[in-house]
Amino acid sequence: MSSLTVTGVTRSFPSTAPGRAATRAVDDVTLHVPHGSFTTVLGPSGCGKTTLLRLVAGFLQPESGSIAFGDEVVAGDGVRPMPPQTRRVGYVPQEGALFPHLDVAANIAFGLPRAARAAGGGDRVAEMLDLVELPADFRDRRPDELSGGQQQRVALARSLAPQPALVLLDEPFSSLDAGLRGSTARAVRRALQATNTTAVLVTHDQNEALSLADQVAVMRAGRLVQSAPPSEVYLSPTDPAVAEFVGRAVVLPGTADAAHATCALGEVVLTEPTEGPVSLMIRPEQVHVDLSHTAGDKVIGVRGTVEEVSYYGHDCAVQVRLDEGTSVLARMSGVLHPAAGDRVHLRVTGLVRAYHPTEAL
Missing domain, CATH: 3.40.50.300 (P-loop containing nucleotide triphosphate hydrolases)
Structure with missing residues (x-):
């Protein structure tokens, strides 16, 4: 060998x-x-x-x-x-x-x-x-x-x-x-x-x-x-x-400011600090779908409408159109999931990888 x-x-x-x-x-x-x-x-x-x-x-x-x-x-x-x-x-x-x-x-x-x-x-x-x-x-x-x-x-x-x-x-x-x-x-x-x-x-x-x-x-x-x-x-x-x-990904334009960046899904935490315009790579399982919309009186996440749900049993893929027009994909448990037309809030969990324009070519 x-x-x-x-x-x-x-x-x-x-x-x-x-x-x-x-x-x-x-x-x-x-x-x-x-x-x-x-x-x-x-x-x-x-x-x-x-x-x-x-x-x-x-x-x-x-x-x-x-x-x-x-x-x-x-x-x-x-x-x-x-x-x-x-x-x-x-x-x-x-x-x-x-x-x-x-x-x-x-x-x-x-x-x-x-x-x-x-x-x-x-x-x-x-x-x-x-x-x-x-x-x-x-x-x-x-x-x-x-x-x-x-x-x-x-x-x-x-x-x-x-x-x-x-x-x-x-x-x-x-x-x-x-x-x-x-x-x-x-x-x-x-x-x-x-x-x-x-x-x-x-x-x-x-x-x-x-x-x-x-x-x-x-x-x-x-x-x-x-x-x-x-x-x-x-x-x-x-x-x-x-x-x-390699797997599915949500890639969104954003603006980085040290350890954080803002994008259509709100503020995210980066794997490494950086500055300026970036492309953000977010895995669908990092996009949390909030069906209750609020935590007490506080609205959590970015609002959107469910366009499509692909059900696989153990989990499902949820396509959501954000109110500002961007379409994003989320993956969540198949036990409890939304239906097409439902209003939801999305937020990102975990660390997000940022790429500068030269890396995204």
């Missing part, structure tokens, strides 16, 4: 339109994944995250920069690129890609030495089935006898069987339904932790990225715009665009 270090890596693809410049899919990306850790690469479709994964795997080569496993450079820096088959990388594609003509045992044993494959994988197959939390009698089943989640667990077992230096997962849960997706993802995470395997997961699902990872790397238009622990990415995004992509 080893760490992964990507340094200044760039990769472009020629344009299919005559006269148009090449598309830079990965643009000067630098990322470190510590040994035994789990990093999610998060971004919208087309941002370059799968290209980055394929560069690490060796399916593509960087135009500039370098890729290293531990202290060994496998691509770039003037060295001859190490071919994919010798990089000791386990790769789990989106659909699992099990061999349909082989049973589970043969699929798991596929990457083992020839003698081990000839013996049916022996104890290693049993060990891998236990690791990914599948019954031992699954070894004789065919892929078409497995559910989607079971197929993904077998695909992970196949990638872990040869004891790779690194496991790469390319949106392996995207085709599963919500409940199965969550349980399969957690089982995969437990298996990787049990073997202390360094892993990188590509996803466009914010909840998946935040709940599974030790580190979240956010990509946008080929560039890595933030890499940090999940709580830091969520609570202290580098710019408003990251804030709005």
